[in-house]
Amino acid sequence: MRHNSLSLLCHRPASSEITPERVYLDRRRWIAAATASLAFRGAARAAEAPPLAKLAATRNARYSVTDTASAYEDITSYNNFYEFGTGKGDPQRNAGTLRTQPWSVTIGGEAETRGTYTLEDILKPHALEERVYRLRCVERWSMVIPWIGFPLGDLLRRFKPTSNAKFVAFRTLHDPKQMPGQRAGWLEWPYVEGLRIDEAMHPLAILVVGLYGRVLPNQNGAPLRLMVPWKYGFKSIKSIVGISFTRSMPPTSWNIATPGEYGFYANVNPAVAHPRWSQASERRIGASLFDATRPTEPFNGYAEQVAGLYRGMDLRRFF
Ligand SMILES: Nc1nc2c(c(=O)[nH]1)N[C@H]1C(S)=C(S)[C@@H](COP(=O)(O)O)O[C@H]1N2
Ligand SMILES: [Mo]
Secondary structure (H helix, E strand, O other): OOOOOOHHHOOOOOHHHOOHHHHHHHHHHHHHHHHHHHHHHHHHHOOOOOOOOEOOOEEOHHHOOOOOOOOHHHHHHOOOOHHHOOOOOHHHHHHHHOOOOOOEEEEEEOEOOOEEEEHHHHHOOOOOEEEEEEEEOOOOEEEEEEEEEEEHHHHHHHOOEOOOOOEEEEEEOOOOOOOHHHHOOOOOOOOEEEEEHHHHOOOOOEEEEEEOOEEOOHHHOOOOEEEOOOEOHHHOOOOEEEEEEEOOOOOOHHHHHOOOOOOOOOEOOOOOOEOOEOOOEEEEOOOOOOOOEEEOOHHHHOHHHHHHHHOOOOOOOOO
16 A cells, blocks of 8 residues: 555544544644645755655554554654654754665674675565554653564574574664764663564564655664564664674663663563653653543553563563
């Protein structure tokens, strides 16, 4: 299905949800989307910020939630990407210095095939899908995002991981010239993340190259980022240049920074509080005052699909 940034916003609310607030909200979202597409056209005229290219992708309904998608404006202006600053508006303001072409990704470690590949070679065999996923940040906000990407496992299998490959490690670009936040010591650079191999092979784990029918904006992790919807947002590492199969659990940026607050697993869990705040509820960005605050669901609502990965594990200990 080919679509533009507007078509996705024409969602159908359940009839029980059709209230004056909801109608108002839909109009507000439509206006936001129209403004965003005007901004694309405006940007086309101002040559310094060319409009993001359209990306065709077929919606995968089996792996999409029916929650109302967040507005394009919110998804692209309220971000965490410390390489461009710690404020929510900093990535949109500052990520223009990131050069996403040419881009290459090095794949290494415990696999039969290894090497450095252009992004084009990485993407070539994969059909792009659109999947609407919830994203829950550890900071108690959430969004619903129509990503474009493909299953991470499909990529990993191409490199024939050996039986020693128990984990997968990911690494973000490290270049303080392009990423001014890397001149500050907020985190150890480069940003690194990891998954257990069975988590990485789960069909819900995807690599993302676009959103809302367009290529990925820099502030959302262009040109290639991970999206693991049942885990807190920080696991979904952006602007990936390295993927490595490892025997032991790889280090992860937030665990290095604050081990008492952020574990390796980071599964969304309303029953396990962050040491400084409850994780029992969240604020849906852009929702009306009446339904902005909602209970957080175990595994961010994906328990049916992923709880089996953790059978027998004490999720309070392995947080
Ligand atoms: N390299 C890198 N990846 C990152 C981050 C970061 O600071 N640097 N922030 C993480 C956090 S905390 C969240 S919530 C998500 C936000 O993704 P979004 O801005 O596309 O919504 O990206 C994650 N990936
Ligand atoms: Mo986050």
